[in-house]
Amino acid sequence: MSRAQLTRTGILRMALGGGADPLLPAEGGGGRRAPFLLRALRIAVVVCLYWFTSIAMVFLNKYLLDSPSLRLDAPLFVTFFQCALTAALCLGLSLGAACGPPCSGLPALRLDPKVSRSVLPLSAVFIGMVTSNNLCLKHVGVAFYNVGRSLTTVFNVLLSYLLLKQTTSLYALLACGVIIGGFWLGVDQEGAEGTLSWTGIFFGILASLCVSLNAIYTKKVLPVVDGSIWRLTFYNNINACVLFFPLMVLLGEFRTLYHFDKLGSPSFWGVMTLGGVFGFAIGYVTGLQIKFTSPLTHNVSGTAKACAQTVLAVIYFEETKSFLWWTSNLMVLGGSFAYTWVKGLEMRKVQEDPSVKSGERNETGV
Numbered sequence: 001m002s003r004a005q006l007t008r009t010g011i012l013r014m015a016l017g018g019g020a021d022p023l024l025p026a027e028g029g030g031g032r033r034a035p036f037l038l039r040a041l042r043i044a045v046v047v048c049l050y051w052f053t054s055i056a057m058v059f060l061n062k063y064l065l066d067s068p069s070l071r072l073d074a075p076l077f078v079t080f081f082q083c084a085l086t087a088a089l090c091l092g093l094s095l096g097a098a099c100g101p102p103c104s105g106l107p108a109l110r111l112d113p114k115v116s117r118s119v120l121p122l123s124a125v126f127i128g129m130v131t132s133n134n135l136c137l138k139h140v141g142v143a144f145y146n147v148g149r150s151l152t153t154v155f156n157v158l159l160s161y162l163l164l165k166q167t168t169s170l171y172a173l174l175a176c177g178v179i180i181g182g183f184w185l186g187v188d189q190e191g192a193e194g195t196l197s198w199t200g201i202f203f204g205i206l207a208s209l210c211v212s213l214n215a216i217y218t219k220k221v222l223p224v225v226d227g228s229i230w231r232l233t234f235y236n237n238i239n240a241c242v243l244f245f246p247l248m249v250l251l252g253e254f255r256t257l258y259h260f261d262k263l264g265s266p267s268f269w270g271v272m273t274l275g276g277v278f279g280f281a282i283g284y285v286t287g288l289q290i291k292f293t294s295p296l297t298h299n300v301s302g303t304a305k306a307c308a309q310t311v312l313a314v315i316y317f318e319e320t321k322s323f324l325w326w327t328s329n330l331m332v333l334g335g336s337f338a339y340t341w342v343k344g345l346e347m348r349k350v351q352e353d354p355s356v357k358s359g360e361r362n363e364t365g366v
Contacts, residue, residue, distance in 0.1 A: 039292075046292050050285045051305045057278040058142060058309060059316075064275055065138040070268070072260060074253040075134050078272070080244040083130070085276030087237040090230060109234050116235055118224040122217040123239035127247075129210035130240070132203045139200030140190075142313035143321070146306040147186040148204030150179055150332045153339050155212035163216065169346060175339035182331025189325040233283075299340040307333050 063070065064078050072078070094109040133149065140148045154176050160166040168176075190196035218232070225231035248254055262268040290298045310329055314321060 043292050046285070046288045047301055050282075050289045050301065051308065053278055053282050053285045054302075054305055055309050055312065057275065057282055058137070058145065059313075060271065060275040060278060061134060062137055062142050062145075064271065065134055070262065072256075072262070074248075074256045074260070075138050076131065076244055076248050076251060077253050077257060078275075079130050079134050080241060080248065081272055082276040082279045083237040083240040083244070085273065086280045087234055087241065089277075089280050090234040090237070094230070094234075109231060111235075111238065115224060115231075116239055119221055119232065119235040120239055122214070122221045122232075123236050123243060125210055125213045125217050126236050127240050127243055129207060129214050132207035132210055136200050136203040136207050139197040139203065141195065141317065141319070143310050143317070143319060144186065144190055144195075144200075145204075145313075146310055147183060147329055147332050148200055149207045149211075150183050150336070151205060151208035152211045153179055153336060155209050156215075159212050159216065169342065171342045172339055172346075175335045175342060178331050178335030178338065182328045182333075182335060185324060185331060186328035189322060189328055193322065193325070296340060296344040300337060303333050303337045303340070306336075 061078070064072065065075050091109050136148050137145055157168045157172070157176055160168065187196065187201060222229070222232060225235065257263060286298070289301060293301070307329070313319075
């Protein structure tokens with residue numbers, strides 16, 4: 001998942017911030033640690049669940065957005081439906097709070113127009129993020145999808161400097177350089193193989209930028225909803241549903257849906273619903289993976305998952321890729337892993353030595 005859509009998968013930010021998630025099970029009841037084998041099995045199950053959910057979501061979205069058998073040219077409608085389903089699931093879970101565990105800790109949700117207006121700037125960025133992600137996936141293959149939107153880390157560093165005046169260490173910048181090199185090599189190889197879509201590349205770069213902006217705006221808007229990621233997810237997706245309507249009218253997607261021959265097909269709506277459920281579920285399994293491992297391990301797992309997703313896509317679509325094409329993927333994955341590792345070491349150094357916090361933090365960025 002990219003993702004991986006950070007607002008739709010807001011549990012990740014809650015886990016990184018140390019907040020408790022009412023949907024996640026309490027760990028180590030009574031202060032007693034589970035036996036090693038049990039903990040190892042639990043971690044393996046959670047990681048496999050994260051991989052399965054994330055990869056399945058990408059393949060389902062690719063089918064909905066660009067399947068020759070489906071022939072549905074309405075990417076905004078697909079995104080709108082997933083946002084509406086996410087909002088409905090949030091509301092349904094909150095209504096289940098009175099039924100006891102596992103929903104008893106969820107806050108009650110009600111629509112407050114004042115709060116909705118305050119969340120609107122984030123919702124605009126959120127729409128750009130999820131739409132550009134889906135449009136990138138529509139125009140590029142699943143195998144290239146990870147490389148096509150691989151510049152999120154680079155934009156994180158750039159925006160941290162431009163907006164927050166935070167500098168980044170040399171080693172982290174070198175890792176970003178490897179990612180950029182892998183991206184351009186991938187673009188070159190896609191062109192050499194005749195499968196390059198500049199439209200897909202444009203939306204991939206836009207998606208990377210929007211993911212970075214989404215993280216910044218999420219942090220700004222969270223106080224408006226009392227720090228509740230569930231309220232933020234609910235308001236964000238409600239706003240997105242409203243904003244998507246004029247866009248769908250402008251791009252003629254309602255006319256496309258009117259002439260779509262599978263609009264009354266139960267199997268079509270089944271796949272649509274399944275894609276939306278996977279999109280909502282990725283937040284939960286992301287939170288589980290962070291809870292039972294660590295944020296650093298989660299990022300490493302996400303990098304490994306992207307590699308597995310690329311290999312699966314090449315096998316499933318029976319594609320043949322050149323050595324340099326695979327090199328570009330390895331550069332992106334290696335650069336992402338190196339950046340995660342460097343930032344993890346820098347954060348640990350700051351935590352272990354309080355005397356360098358004030359100066360070192362400006363050097364390590366976010």
